[in-house]
Amino acid sequence: MEFKPKREERELKYQEVRIYSDVELKNYTEEELKNFKVKHPIPKCEQLESGPWPSFVADAKRAALHRKKLGQDRLMIERDVIEDLLGQLELSFEHGETHWKHGGIVGVFGYGGGVIGRYSDLQEQFPSIAHFHTMRVNQPASKFYNTDYLRSLCDLWDFRGSSMMNMHGSTGDIILLGTFTEQLEPIFFELTHVVDQDLGGSGSNLRTPECCLGKARCEWSCYDTQDLCYELTTYYQDELHRPAFPYKFKFKFDGCPNCCVASIARADMSFIGTWRDDIRIDQEAVKAYIAGEIVPNGGAHAGRDWGKFDIQKEVIDLCPTKCMWMEDGKLKIDNKECTRCMHCINVMPRALRPGTDTGVSLLFGAKAPILEGAQLGVLTIPFMKAEPPYDNIKEVIEKVWNWWMEEGKNRERLGELIQRYGIPKFLEVLGIPPMPQMVKEPRSNPYIFWKEEDVPGGWKRDIKDYRARHKR
Amino acid sequence: MKFSQERLGRYNPDKPMENRITDLGPRHFWQYFPPIIQRNYGKWLYHEILEPGVLVHVSETGEKVYTVRCGGARFMTTEHVREICEIADKYCDGYVRWTTRNNIEFMVDSPEKLEALKKDLQSRKHVSGSYKFPIGGTGAGVTSIVHTQGYIHCHTPATDASSMVKALMDELFEYFQSMKLPAQVRVSMACCLNMCGAVHCSDIALLGYHRKPPIVDNEVLESVCEIPLVIAACPTGAISPSKTETGKKTVKIKEDRCMFCGNCYTMCMALPLADKEGDGVTVLAGGKVSNRITPPKFSKVVVPWLPNNFPRFPEVCEAVKKILEAYAKDAKKYERLGDWAERIGWEKFFEKTGLPFTEHLIDDYRLQYDTYRTSTLFKYTEAAWEVSRAAGGIE
Numbered sequence: 001m002e003f004k005p006k007r008e009e010r011e012l013k014y015q016e017v018r019i020y021s022d023v024e025l026k027n028y029t030e031e032e033l034k035n036f037k038v039k040h041p042i043p044k045c046e047q048l049e050s051g052p053w054p055s056f057v058a059d060a061k062r063a064a065l066h067r068k069k070l071g072q073d074r075l076m077i078e079r080d081v082i083e084d085l086l087g088q089l090e091l092s093f094e095h096g097e098t099h100w101k102h103g104g105i106v107g108v109f110g111y112g113g114g115v116i117g118r119y120s121d122l123q124e125q126f127p128s129i130a131h132f133h134t135m136r137v138n139q140p141a142s143k144f145y146n147t148d149y150l151r152s153l154c155d156l157w158d159f160r161g162s163s164m165m166n167m168h169g170s171t172g173d174i175i176l177l178g179t180f181t182e183q184l185e186p187i188f189f190e191l192t193h194v195v196d197q198d199l200g201g202s203g204s205n206l207r208t209p210e211c212c213l214g215k216a217r218c219e220w221s222c223y224d225t226q227d228l229c230y231e232l233t234t235y236y237q238d239e240l241h242r243p244a245f246p247y248k249f250k251f252k253f254d255g256c257p258n259c260c261v262a263s264i265a266r267a268d269m270s271f272i273g274t275w276r277d278d279i280r281i282d283q284e285a286v287k288a289y290i291a292g293e294i295v296p297n298g299g300a301h302a303g304r305d306w307g308k309f310d311i312q313k314e315v316i317d318l319c320p321t322k323c324m325w326m327e328d329g330k331l332k333i334d335n336k337e338c339t340r341c342m343h344c345i346n347v348m349p350r351a352l353r354p355g356t357d358t359g360v361s362l363l364f365g366a367k368a369p370i371l372e373g374a375q376l377g378v379l380t381i382p383f384m385k386a387e388p389p390y391d392n393i394k395e396v397i398e399k400v401w402n403w404w405m406e407e408g409k410n411r412e413r414l415g416e417l418i419q420r421y422g423i424p425k426f427l428e429v430l431g432i433p434p435m436p437q438m439v440k441e442p443r444s445n446p447y448i449f450w451k452e453e454d455v456p457g458g459w460k461r462d463i464k465d466y467r468a469r470h471k472r
Numbered sequence: 473m474k475f476s477q478e479r480l481g482r483y484n485p486d487k488p489m490e491n492r493i494t495d496l497g498p499r500h501f502w503q504y505f506p507p508i509i510q511r512n513y514g515k516w517l518y519h520e521i522l523e524p525g526v527l528v529h530v531s532e533t534g535e536k537v538y539t540v541r542c543g544g545a546r547f548m549t550t551e552h553v554r555e556i557c558e559i560a561d562k563y564c565d566g567y568v569r570w571t572t573r574n575n576i577e578f579m580v581d582s583p584e585k586l587e588a589l590k591k592d593l594q595s596r597k598h599v600s601g602s603y604k605f606p607i608g609g610t611g612a613g614v615t616s617i618v619h620t621q622g623y624i625h626c627h628t629p630a631t632d633a634s635s636m637v638k639a640l641m642d643e644l645f646e647y648f649q650s651m652k653l654p655a656q657v658r659v660s661m662a663c664c665l666n667m668c669g670a671v672h673c674s675d676i677a678l679l680g681y682h683r684k685p686p687i688v689d690n691e692v693l694e695s696v697c698e699i700p701l702v703i704a705a706c707p708t709g710a711i712s713p714s715k716t717e718t719g720k721k722t723v724k725i726k727e728d729r730c731m732f733c734g735n736c737y738t739m740c741m742a743l744p745l746a747d748k749e750g751d752g753v754t755v756l757a758g759g760k761v762s763n764r765i766t767p768p769k770f771s772k773v774v775v776p777w778l779p780n781n782f783p784r785f786p787e788v789c790e791a792v793k794k795i796l797e798a799y800a801k802d803a804k805k806y807e808r809l810g811d812w813a814e815r816i817g818w819e820k821f822f823e824k825t826g827l828p829f830t831e832h833l834i835d836d837y838r839l840q841y842d843t844y845r846t847s848t849l850f851k852y853t854e855a856a857w858e859v860s861r862a863a864g865g866i867e
Binding site for chain 1: 473474475476477479480481482483486488489491492493494495496497498499500501502504505506507509510513516517518519521522523524529537539543544545546547549550551552553554556557560561566567568569571572574576590598599600601602603604605606607610611612613618620621622623624625626627628629632634635639641642647648650652653655662665666667668669670671672673691703704707724735737741744746747748749751759761762763764765766768770771780782783784805806837838839840853856857859867
């Protein structure tokens, strides 16, 4: 198996692109770090240096010392940017209010997204974070890296930015946290020319798509999550960089119904891997689980004594559709009753595996609560093959976008539009018939919006005809 | 090709379009898969968690890849990422990955390399004593808390994120490094209900929330905001047009209609909501995204508000521990927090966690009726007796 990029990519070797020497990168001792004090008093922040969990303050301080010792001539923005950030954070704790100004429209030429403008409202006190713009860098699908890539990015971000980043932002991008307006274009040019790498999405456009690690290291993935994610990300670059939508739009790709990237809760269009044939059973392994030779659920519950594994209690009785039973020492599954919830497979991964005729279920409209309340994705297309070049999927996407761009109000997510118009309208847009699987239950009110063409004779009637039969 | 060290690099401000490259997209994923991952792509048979934070995946080719999962703070400096690179170069042929929940995963292809890697990771600490790479976050435990920017970068937060997460993970650390809960517990944090973290389907969700209506900055509103858009942005219709004494166009707020969502501030910088006494933390519980056994579901509000007690949020930590400990004690194997609450009934959830049930927890927004109990199926708890006493039904 091998996948190839859609365009030729520049090979990225850190040794060829690097900015800093080894001496510059290891430029402080542990003793110096212990004695290092940032320029502002930060007692509350410093309370967060203790405790076992990785301390972002301790981390920030070592980068602050590193920048201090690098010297200003080796840095394109102020070297004490981290110290000012910690100073402002301390003051925010003190005041119980953020000190970032509202908004700020900055970006790189020709793109409407990828850069989040940010300015401090305490610029006299913290001049080095007067500008603190964030850049979103579109992560490689499922966040595998090599160190050439990461080290290159670190050199670039030390030199032209704050040395602070998020690995990763909520949507999945690498977040480069804080630089000045002057450096936005230079960073973009270095990213595209040297790293051969683009920014991600922000604003009212396609947000950076994200996927689970799929077949790279999971036995349950029902399609090539990275490949589909990569394909749609590159195919829809224009939609990702140039806002033309009513609001944000998210694709997320889960390889199976366990939903490790939470597509069902947060993607306007959620791709969830599934299968339409039978769960594969290895009856010998089933026996081994029953005999206690294999630890259930991949050992996920090993920290507590839950007693001997009981297939009846832990698998068969917990099956939501009760479609499993033991017969002559063999596990039986009535697959046509199965809703593929993954529980039995999760509990006995060595005995049970998803089927081999696989594809995706498509769900639409998930979003966080702002504004009309949170929504989960609505099951709309039960099964679809997901194979290159994914034309069937692109066709669905474009129907949805065309409708949303036509009818959506400013800042209206797809899920809200579907609610405003109703599922029947959405089905008409997609050109698909209704199915009971789209609802938990049929409606309990009879307020059906009949259309004129549904009713024989139409709606045009003459009151005189009526009155001929019924006196006033 | 080298990185430019000129002030403006390859960018020429006089000719901004010259040599501009656009629409490249991300780099391709395949080159970042370690060789063992490339060789076994799509061939994995099963996996096992060998100990908290350590997984083995077994391929049909017979190869095994060992993964060590380490907690990450999401906020990372280049110093931290370079240290990760150093480890990846030393043990993992220069490859590393991150999970959706900000964990770092190092992969090796033999038990010998695994032991050396683990030992190295456990030995690395910040000078202040906290682990740099704590191993854990697998199976029936608590893994890293996904979160938003808070005071580090955001202009609309009602609380801070990085500090709350650090404080809480210090408290929950034993659950990160063990697998003794009935099922996994996903904790998520968002600093306002814009929820760029989409925390609304988590076992435990922490949400920054405002409690004071916006202050109207009458002096500038007409020049910095689109008044019709601001009015349309309010979900409860609490904003209407108005004029100042000097005749400037502005808006007025019907304060008792405000639900503090902050959507107006997103549209208009002249309507700030943030306030030290007003802002705080809402705790939600019982959501999930997995389809396992029961459908995905939303988290429910179980604590209406707790103070922003920076930097360690003791009240928030206490509330979360109450929920977690009651769940750990009472739930059945494989039962997620929300499934447990539904099985025992939410009245029992409040009894067992000791969290007070207040009127704020009864929905009075749209579709509230769907959350009412319209049956006689309930359990008696002290809260029920109090109602009977208050109504005069019993002594």
